[in-house]
Amino acid sequence: MLALTAGSLSNTLTDLELSMGLDWLFDIRGPQKPPSDVVIVAMDETSENRLGVGQDLTRWRRFHADLIRQLHKQEASLIVFDLQFIRPHPADDQALAAAMRAAGNILLVECVQKFRHGDQDFYGREECSDTNSLPAISREGDSNTELPEQLVAMRKVPPTPTIADAVMDHAPFFLINDATSTSVREVWTFFDALAETPSMPVLTWYYHQVQARKLPVTPRPISSWLTEQRRNCQNNTNEPPVDSSQKRLLGKAICQGDSRYLNYYGPPRTFRMESYADVYEGKVEDLKGKVIFVGRANRQFSPGKSDFFPTPYSDSHTGKMAGVEIMATQFANLLEDSFIEIPAPGWIISSVFGLLVALLLFSFAGWPGIVLSLVFASAYASSAVWLFGQRHWWLPIAGPLLIQLPLSWLLSLAWSRYDLMCERGRILEFVSRVFPQWVGMLPAAPGQWTESANAGIAKSEKDVSGLCLATDIEDYTAIAAQHSPREMWTLLNTYYQVLGHPVVSHDGVIADVTGDAMMAVWFDAPATQQRRAACLAALEMAAAVASFNLSSSQEPLATRIGLHEGDLTLGSLDAGSSSHYRAIGDTVNIASRIQGVNKYLGTRILAAQSIAADLESIVTRPVGTFRVVGRAEPLNLVEVVGKISGDPPSNKMHALFADGLAAFQEGRWPEATRLFQAALALDANDGPSRFYLQKALHYSEMPPLAWDGIVVLDSK
Structure with missing residues (x-):
């Protein structure tokens, strides 16, 4: 809207368009x-x-x-x-x-x-x-008296x-x-x-x-x-x-x-x-x-x-x-018949230009929007030059390029920054209100820490061996683009209540909440207890989000979860006069990468293989070995499927998938293809079987030069 207003305003600068825009078009055309x-x-x-x-x-x-x-x-x-x-x-x-x-x-x-x-x-x-x-008018009285008003006259001699x-x-x-x-x-x-x-x-x-x-x-x-x-x-x-x-x-x-x-x-x-x-x-x-x-x-x-x-x-x-x-x-x-023509009022063309720039900046926040708006402005300028040379049409270019475009960029960046700060403030306010047991780990205001609220944490760091759970909302950017900040706040307010309760009920601590992502940690407990608590929390989070999506009138917030364990450092990070409490370490980064693998396999909960050890009440299945972005050492991952009581039931589809995975890792592509197809015949919605079937078919036609059974992912 601001860019649209700027378009209407810039068109009033007729002198700029006449003295600069039209001259540019003549100079470029030649x-x-x-x-x-x-x-x-x-x-x-x-x-x-x-x-x-x-x-x-x-x-x-x-x-x-x-x-x-x-x-x-x-x-x-x-x-x-x-x-x-x-x-x-x-x-x-x-x-x-x-x-x-x-x-x-x-x-x-x-x-x-x-x-x-x-x-x-x-x-x-x-x-x-x-x-x-000769005088154009006659004046009575003193001829030297100046006329009180401006009078314009034309005549032919x-x-x-x-x-x-x-x-x-x-x-x-x-x-x-x-x-x-x-x-x-x-x-x-x-x-x-x-x-x-x-x-x-x-x-x-x-x-x-x-x-x-x-x-x-x-x-x-x-x-x-x-x-x-x-x-x-x-x-x-x-x-x-x-x-x-x-x-x-x-x-x-x-x-x-x-x-x-x-x-x-x-x-x-x-x-x-x-x-x-x-x-x-x-x-x-x-x-x-x-x-x-x-x-x-x-x-x-x-x-x-x-x-x-x-x-x-x-x-x-x-x-x-x-x-x-x-x-x-x-x-x-x-x-x-070649006079310079104005095909439409300049304020209309400038307003349409400003509206399209605003839509690009709104749909693609930050630098992507600026780059796309620059590409659009270049295309507009090229079209204006072409139409001037071929059709003698004069489209405004000085106002759109010198005023509207830079002003739209500045307003977009300022608005994005303001919107981000407001969203962070609302999320942190929600966390401190809904989960009072975490108040000692939360800032009193966005980005700020107080001595009283954080007396035991703000001045110290703690090295622990713990487990990290990372979440992410699928297609969050596209969803946010369709709603106002207030609508997103209302939606996320309820969403994080649903997402946070399973963590708290299983003795976890939320280390960070940023936009569409949440990070929770378990520490100071036996490893087996931490693993079981984190897996149960992840399963309950997935079930709670599914129920939330069914009851919500808004777009479903499909949530992906990744689990990893290892060394962590808990403490505050000082940035100028502010401090921010975080869980730091490679474990946090790997948990986020594991969460991202869900996107490829079509799964909801993935964990490092070590987490599934000795968990008799949790059903898991291996899904392969992966080399993720930014990490040379491969990760053996399992899918956390569900929880059971008593003897685990047999699952024929899981057995077929396991046989297919073994054949795939050994490079027996035709057999792997057959087994994955059989698994999909039992469950057509099984994401891992579908992922490996496509890989097996591709490798059957074009085998990799050196195969070690590791799937390499080239993006997050």
Whole structure:
């Protein structure tokens, strides 16, 4: 839940996703090849020097007419001027207008001005400059009085009538040229503030589709028709009479919002770019059918010059991108239907990511969960990169990877630690409450010892020859994952009462209770008495747990038990300022390993062979010799089956198993196979017979190189 909340919170950091996440995706994807039909004629530094115009845009107008004739001669499809012809130049305008009219395929960018606080904070492009910034509103009284509220206004400044009447159409293309602005990632398709006027790339795209006969010819000017269709689209009225394929094209271009995220093809100068002077002088060929964008585009140095903007690919080497290149990029995205799309709201994707990470961390506690969540996050990031490159889908990655994932890890580790401490505290509280005779061996609080409660133990250690009983709950991790800590506490509270009473009733001492495991010891008594008491306690524990599982509505807690005897040290272990009472020694470890062998044999109680000696009232049977993990010396084990009174009854299945075990240990695999199959015919649920049958069948086909009758177990 915390990870889910973090996902919703991280998505609010839009600046992080815009400035980092989207840039990462562009960097990883790398540049792509732009459409070959798009060519930029750059009014660059070389042209400034060769034509002697410098950086004064008004001095270029005398050359535009010859440029248009050269492009018309080469049969260019469309010619788009990213220039605003606002002020008249009588010496040049007539010739330029005649060339535009003769070409018949000229589109002109309109000047757009944006004001905040009336005539303050003015923004415009190129010739759309401060010399044309008239107040957007009128103010009464003192003109020097500051406006009390922020007022935003946009307006178009038309080109000179001579030029406007000569071109095929014109439309605005507006980008904020603000030194404090971040990279240009989003562009307008229509301008709501300008009465739904289409932007120049949309207008150019429609004319291009008309030429390609993919869209119908409409009454000119098309810019006015597009504005009308945009309004009709918003009102769901008067749809244009077009077929289904044309309707899809128009719907995506006209009806989908008023802005789109640009899919940049690469750094500046990724599009084919020809020098204005070279085209003007007729040195450039292969322009037939091309859409030509004419505008300022420096090839070498852009810092400090206007109409250049940072993009996701901008750096100290590439510099900023010219406005005309951004216009060409938007047109190319329209042409290829390749804008960056957001398939679903970012908060939904981030929330789903956070939920899946939380499920992994909840299902797999600790480091396994962290590793699996890292693998999942890597797969998510790889999918996001692939979808960005192949489908142009933008999935959030900065927030999920930089915020959600580390935060989820920290919260998971903190919660696991807190949950563990709470569980330990509840278990120890239960033990001290239910079994008051053990209070002298229990901490007053989790991990703490008091001088009064442990006066005879906390300061001393005792070496004894005793017997250790180890228990473990089968599949405890899976069971705990399905319940809350409170539910597990309630379940274990009853379980340990059931498990502990047989130990106490047979004079045993519980040395440790940790999660799903309990360790009990017998000492300071004759060996035969200890063995008999421990075996009886184990049998009663198994019977009590079976009854508990039948009466419980929760999952059964199948319990495995292992018994071993040997030397032990009983005493307290100091850890900082705390002490912990434990039974220490190899005997404890071996008892735990014997308990684990039950998992392989399908049994419940296993003991070292020495424990079964001279126990006339306990039924046991040998189950083989094993070499367990971490111990070189093999262990001869017996299964503690039950208790009897009087003469032990004969058991034909046990006899067949014993004969089969002898044949198995001597390497007579076919005979062992036959005997184990006969044993299973009498008792199909006998785990040891089933275990050895599988081994015998395997060894019949692939005998071991050196056989000594010992079964090697490679895991706990």
